Amino acid sequence: MTPWREWLFQERLRSYLDRLARSSKPIVIGPWRSEVGFEVLYWLPWLAWLRERYKIEPERLFVIARGGSGVWYDALHVVDLYDYVLVGQVRKAMLADAQAHGSIKQQRVTTWERKLVALMAHDLGVRRYHWLHPSWCYRALTPWWEGRMGHQTVLSRLRFGVLSVPHPPLTLALPEKFVAVRFYARHTWPMTEDLRAWTATLVDRLASRIPVVLLDTTSEADEHQDFPLSGPNIVSLAPHVTLANNLAVQSAVLAKAQGFIGPYGGTLQLAVRLHKPAVGFFSTFEGTAYAHKHLTEWLGVQQRTSVLIGRPDDAQFIHEAVG
Numbered sequence: 001m002t003p004w005r006e007w008l009f010q011e012r013l014r015s016y017l018d019r020l021a022r023s024s025k026p027i028v029i030g031p032w033r034s035e036v037g038f039e040v041l042y043w044l045p046w047l048a049w050l051r052e053r054y055k056i057e058p059e060r061l062f063v064i065a066r067g068g069s070g071v072w073y074d075a076l077h078v079v080d081l082y083d084y085v086l087v088g089q090v091r092k093a094m095l096a097d098a099q100a101h102g103s104i105k106q107q108r109v110t111t112w113e114r115k116l117v118a119l120m121a122h123d124l125g126v127r128r129y130h131w132l133h134p135s136w137c138y139r140a141l142t143p144w145w146e147g148r149m150g151h152q153t154v155l156s157r158l159r160f161g162v163l164s165v166p167h168p169p170l171t172l173a174l175p176e177k178f179v180a181v182r183f184y185a186r187h188t189w190p191m192t193e194d195l196r197a198w199t200a201t202l203v204d205r206l207a208s209r210i211p212v213v214l215l216d217t218t219s220e221a222d223e224h225q226d227f228p229l230s231g232p233n234i235v236s237l238a239p240h241v242t243l244a245n246n247l248a249v250q251s252a253v254l255a256k257a258q259g260f261i262g263p264y265g266g267t268l269q270l271a272v273r274l275h276k277p278a279v280g281f282f283s284t285f286e287g288t289a290y291a292h293k294h295l296t297e298w299l300g301v302q303q304r305t306s307v308l309i310g311r312p313d314d315a316q317f318i319h320e321a322v323g
Contacts, residue, residue: 009139016136021054026129028121029073030064031081031113033090034104034134036247037266040273041295044072045158046137052159062124064117068248072163079120082243106134145289160299163273165251172240172253175211180257182215182267184224188282189263191227195283198312199227206261207233213257215250215267217241264309269296277306281315
């Protein structure tokens with residue numbers, strides 16, 4: 001995007017947000033359907049800034065969340081995307097975006113989203129409303145992760161409050177103290193034989209010292225494939241996770257954990273947002289923006305939350321250096 005187009009978009013956004021602030025009509029927010037990391041690191045903080053900056057009353061907000069993530073939004077009216085569409089349809093839409101535009105990020109409003117939001121708004125009893133689609137946030141903050149926006153500028157448009165989480169399911173007996181673990185395949189942490197073996201050894205050693213609760217999910221509830229992990233002193237979350245509650249349950253368990261260990265990605269960023277010590281690994285950093293890592297580590301410093309992000313060799317060096 002050229003500087004002129006960026007300036008024009010920021011003016012359009014400012015005008016639209018001013019209109020939202022002057023209006024008393026409900027505001028439909030969402031649907032958010034892409035990465036958890038972007039949701040907790042950008043979308044939610046951007047919405048919090050908007051609500052503060054433009055004095056938006058919570059009763060005006062009608063949130064379209066998914067997988068139980070509505071608990072994070074501090075809104076009176078929440079509806080779940082998966083109550084209306086199959087997860088396969090959502091993934092098909094994301095794949096279509098990736099094929100057409102090279103990214104699953106919600107940079108534009110799709111036709112099926114327009115139809116879906118109209119249906120949801122009708123069911124919520126909302127007839128006339130404003131619609132705050134994630135594309136506004138993506139386009140407003142794209143200059144940051146593309147290296148064309150400064151640190152202070154992006155922070156001026158984000159507010160990092162406390163995320164609300166539910167209680168864990170009553171059927172889930174958590175250890176008194178435990179570490180939450182989730183290793184899943186992603187472009188920075190592919191499921192190779194070497195990484196599978198390294199991960200299994202790490203988790204086995206960890207479980208020999210403290211109980212481990214795996215934040216694994218069913219294949220239906222998450223687009224990521226979990227690394228196969230099991231053994232003594234290791235509890236799996238999978239039997240307690242459904243499509244409707246997977247993000248709510250993961251955040252509830254994370255909130256009870258002593259800390260989190262997994263690949264660098266969205267679950268780690270969720271742990272940091274919940275003020276939990278977190279260790280994240282990557283084998284390659286290709287395909288992701290350094291700005292996200294920078295913001296995650298900055299947030300840890302501000303919160304006095306330990307955040308360590310690096311390669312397996314970095315962990316070995318720290319182990320040898322400090323024992």
